[in-house]
Amino acid sequence: MKNTILLTLILFGAMLTRAQLKTRSYIIDPQLAPREHNVDFQHLRLELSFLPAQGLVKGKATHIFTPLRPRVDSIWLDAIRIRFSSVKVNGKDAKFKVSKDSSGYWIFCPQSLAWETKDSMSIMYECNPRRGLYFIGWNDPDNLSRKQIWSQGQGIDNRNWIPMYDEMNDKMTTEMIVKFEKGYKVLSNGTKLSSKEKDGMITWHYKMKHPHAPYLIMLGIGVYDILQTKSKTGVPMYLYYYPEWKDRVEITYKYSEMMMDWFEKEIGIPYPWESYSQIPVQDFMFGAMENTTATLFGDFFLVDDRSFNDRNYVGVNAHELAHQWFGDYVTARSDAHHWLQESFATYYNQMFEREVFGMDYFNWARRTAQVNSIEESKKNKLPVAHSESGSVRHYPKGAFVLNMLKNVLGGREVYNKCIKHYLQQHPYGNVDTEDLLVACEEVTGMELDWFFEEWVYKGGEPAYSVTYKEVNGLTEIIVMQVQELSEVTGLPVQSSVPGNSVSTADFIGLPGESVYRPAGLWKMPIWFEVHYTDGTVDKKLQWIEMQTEVVKIANPSGKKIDYILFDPNNEVMKSVSFAKSWDMLRSQALKAASMLDRFDAVAAMKDIPVRQKRDVLLQVFEKESFHAVKVEIIAQLAADDDDKTIALFKKACSDKETLVRRAVIE
Ligand SMILES: [Zn+2]
Known part of the structure; x- marks a missing residue:
């Protein structure tokens, strides 16, 4: 590109003003430097x-x-x-x-x-x-x-x-x-x-x-034949299809125009190319590829009405379209920053699916990302920003991280402003992770090194152990970080030696701090909710960063607690153990606003005898619309031969969700 030299000089100037250069992960990446x-x-x-x-x-x-x-x-x-x-x-x-x-x-x-x-x-x-x-x-x-x-x-x-x-x-x-x-x-x-x-x-x-x-x-x-259409802003779109499969065009490419409109609005930058084509091919080895202006995808996505529910192109369609900005318009400078392509494409395809398939669908995608990321961390602690960290980190974990970044920045509006600024700084150029960090800091004035350290440059996920007690008109929620402490996970400990950002010692005092904090702890703002039996609720946001933290929520009139939520709606990627009474689980399963919290309550009933939980599970099943909760209930009642359970299974056989119907059969 013409302005490579100029761009490098500008970047270099911007970086010099920073105390540290953090464009590297804590695990050596052979693909860090561009060729x-x-x-x-x-x-x-x-x-x-x-x-x-x-x-x-x-x-x-x-x-x-x-x-x-x-x-x-x-x-x-x-x-x-x-x-x-x-x-x-x-x-x-x-x-x-x-x-x-x-x-x-x-x-x-x-x-x-x-x-x-x-x-x-x-x-x-x-x-x-x-x-x-x-x-x-x-x-x-x-x-x-x-x-x-x-x-x-x-x-x-x-x-x-x-x-x-x-x-x-x-x-x-x-x-x-x-x-x-x-x-x-x-x-x-x-x-x-x-x-x-x-x-x-x-x-x-x-x-x-x-x-x-x-x-x-x-x-x-x-x-091929080509269906020509266009977005509201006039982007010409060419949808290729096999002439004998004309009847599959509409359902396969469902939402395509709406998607273009949605992305332009959400990202805040008009589609950066002259036109957009999509072409299916036989024997493709991947799902799809975001070639500039011309996405190519496997013809197994050309579906008819009947198979649309089981395998449709909507998510992939959105993913590849997002790449036209993230990957094609701005491109990672080296493979170490590959996540800037895939995590963004995944985040935006999930956000678009949220638009058409709903919030539960979106949250379940985040939950799946969490489960898979924690599983992946058992193999190694490679971070999101590393060329060899694998597709779970590059795609869903990175997307989850972007969603957390959105929360930390203050929500969707400010997040979108940051991302727009990030794109505007590097049109048709190359980017690395530092460029994203700088863009967020320039827009918000926030200091976000810690977030990128924890979630992007370092690997692993936090594990919390949560308990609570009621004392003198207070509910005390005790949160302990119980993950394995390591130099390549969590928050880095600043050394007292100037210029040394990471200490090799496990425990070291921070300058000006009287508390000792081991390397590998996480710092995150986390919400706490105490729900009372009278229907009222107390909510509190608190930074959790030390190994043990106590969150105090006043309850002067001694209201009876119905259930407590630690990180409602699972906004933070983590594993958590929080033992709850049967009464609490029942209330949470029936009343929590977020599907994920209701799911967690049901999942926590796994070892409770069927005769104790049957009626509650049947009640939850009646109220639920999302498949994951229903599938979990079916699994827990699988061995039950009570008439009410049998009736539920019969009803579930005609559920609108394939996954629910399949769960009954299995
Ligand atoms: Zn992709």
């Missing part, structure tokens, strides 16, 4: 034709670039097993040498290049890619398969069919000119400038207006 390159690639023009039955690509790639050094004599291109036939630099023949492992080429410039000049390089080549570009069905002896060619560039596979610097820290505008047999549709990134027919072949020309990262370059070829 080096000596030229800035600015534009790629790709001209392609194919011999599909041979899986052969014939190409010409023309790069426009600018040196980033005072003198450049050679340039590296990633090109795995690509066969170069000629290379020209600024129109003159250039020598080139393939690397020993066939991963790319060194191009030797016929004349040294100086910085800030605009240079060009063109490569004539052929390849039979084993990855990155896939030929589907061209050699099917029974001629039953669809015939398609499609690409999957992420992480670093586009270099198998395009010779280029294939790294996300250098963005460029791209254009693709593809010659292909008539009868097929060709899709690539950007605007379709033309499709001209000659001698039974059509030449398709697509071009991007704005720069994007190399892994987002895409190509899709097959037999």
